[in-house]
Amino acid sequence: MILIVIFMAGIVGYGSYVPSFRIKPDEIAKIWGEEAERIKKGLGIQEKSVPALDEDSATMAVEAAKNALAVAGISAKKLGAVYVGSESHPYAVKPTATMVAEALGATPDLMAADLEFACKAGTAGIQICMGLVSSNMVNYGLAIGTDTSQGRPGDALEYTAGAGAAAYIIGREKSQILAQIDATYSYTSDTPDFWRRPHAEFPTHGGRFTGVPAYFKHVMSATQGLFEKTNTRASDYDYFVFHQPNGKFPLEAAKKMGIDTAKLKQGLVTPVIGNTYSAASLIGLASVLDVAKAGERILVTSFGSGAGSDSFALSVTANIENRKNGVPLAHYVAQKEYLCYGLYVKHRKKLKSL
Amino acid sequence: MGVNMDESLAITWRRIPERYRLEGSECTKCKTSYFPTRKLCPACRRKGSIATKMFSGKGTIYSFSEIYAPPAGFELEAPYTIAIVQLEEGPKITAQIVAPHPQVKIGDSVEAVFRKIQEDGQEGLIHYGFKFRLVK
Structure with missing residues (x-):
């Protein structure tokens, strides 16, 4: 089989992050008078992640990006572009990408922007970085998908809307491409x-x-x-x-x-x-x-x-x-603390007074 | 951290490198590290030379306290742990320990994480900075 290599770009580093809090469908179903077993079977879900009170799309993006830099074994200063895809950017106007780039130490010599396309803005960021890298406009581009997704109380989405981030560093050096x-x-x-x-x-x-x-x-x-x-x-x-x-x-x-x-x-x-x-x-x-x-x-x-x-x-x-250090996803999946619905409401600030 | 609601934008902005990525100072003459940043090495005085230094974020718990009566803006997080962390480069800094965590002990290893510290109400700035996570 012949495969045409269209792009001279690949993943040189990757990392993920998932917050430690979880809530089970049973806790949510109890509040809304639904059958937990039917929901678990219907949606194929056992539990979902919930961000800590001090976590948002920007903080999770930084955690995932640090893991990606560790895997790539490169300094943040080498990043020529940072794109952050999310539908839950902390600000409506003020880029998440600048905060992430600053926290990583990648500023100021880089291009950056926020992206939004519901659940696919992260992969759109990868495509942008592929273009920049394969056209030699940058040596390394960082694309991140991050979300603390919202679900209306009582809606089906409340059982599934979780939180997490993943970061990918796109580069062109053959010796570095994983x-x-x-x-x-x-x-x-x-x-x-x-x-x-x-x-x-x-x-x-x-x-x-x-x-x-x-x-x-x-x-x-x-x-x-x-x-x-x-x-x-x-x-x-x-x-x-x-x-x-x-x-x-x-x-x-x-x-x-x-x-x-x-x-x-x-x-x-x-x-x-x-x-x-x-x-x-x-x-x-x-x-x-x-x-x-x-x-x-x-x-x-x-x-x-x-x-x-x-x-x-x-x-x-x-x-x-030879992939270098970086926390594997399994570490985050295994680390968890369960919340009751009351604490979940507090974490997601679903009460009007919060 | 010293973040409060009426902190001016210029002060917040100036402290971003320090708060976001633990950027401090080092005297290149006597090799002493300083956090927060210093303009002058108190040991070498005018013979010293101060340079920017990025701290690793690794350290140990020097002391800690459980906060049950939080200051304004931190009510939702109480009870939470605040600690004096001895950084591996030497300086000691005060910061929150992120939840969830088991009982903190003096000497526990910690690493710096980037978290939300405080929000200036519904429409104001969101302040970010370092906190620490226990490392097993």
Whole structure:
């Protein structure tokens, strides 16, 4: 099989972060008079992450980016670009990217901006960095997906909306690339499945409409488009990572495309940390890279409501065997402290007086 | 940390390197580290030479206190732990220990983390800075 290497860019560092607090669907279901078992089965979710009172999209982005720099073994001063993708930026106007770059020590010699595209702004950042790196405009670009996602009390989203961040450093030095990005393909349309208006605290979604015409249409079109573009098929890949709004959609999408669902297992982390929105597919990829071996191939497809999907074909290189320090995702998944619904309300400041 | 609601924007801005990434000073002559930043080495005086130094963020608990009666702006976080941390480079600094954490003991290893310190109400600035996390 011939694969055309389109981009001279790859992942030279990656890192993730998930806050330590968790809440189980049982706690939430108890409040709203729902059946916990039905929800756990229906959404394929065991628990979700909750940020600490002093955590937000900026602080989590810094944690993930520090891990990415540790894995890459490069100084923050070498970053030529920082893009932060989120739908929960701490400010409506004032960039998260500048705060993150400052905390890392990457300022002032760099370009930076915030991105928003529901759950896929992180992968959009990776594509921007690929362009900058492969055109020699920068040597290293940092793309981050980070979110403390909101769910309206009593809404189905409340069971899944989690918090987390993932950071990727894109570079072009062959000796540093842990995973070559062979190709990327995006599928985009105006699909009104989920939104949040200015000043609104919680998002609104289309219920069942978020499925077939939104998530499945875009994830499958992007994935199959990438297969076509790279002349590959499902059996050529060792791992698949799809955006994971819950524990079930990615598996259903795989089945519809004839992909062995066992290949999704390593990258499917929403059942234990919740949907981390802009970070979701990127945390899934971090989970795969934590165990991947040289020569293995990974296909990642994100999804952002509104709507679009970015698909990436990755080839893991021998450099992965020498990956340097950096906290693996498993560390964050294992560290947890459970909250009752009352404390969860306090953490997410859902009471009007907070 | 000394962050309070009426801190001027200029002061907040000037302290960003110190608060966000633990940037302090070092006298390149006697190799003494200082945090917060200094313009003059008190030991070497005019013979010294002060340079910017990025601290590693690693340290140990020198002393600590559990806060049950917090100052304004920290009510939601109480009870929380505040500690004097001895940085591995020498200086001692005061900061919060992030939740959740087991009972803190003197001598415990800690590492600096970037967290939200305080918000100036609903529409004001969000202040960020260092806190410390226990390391097992």
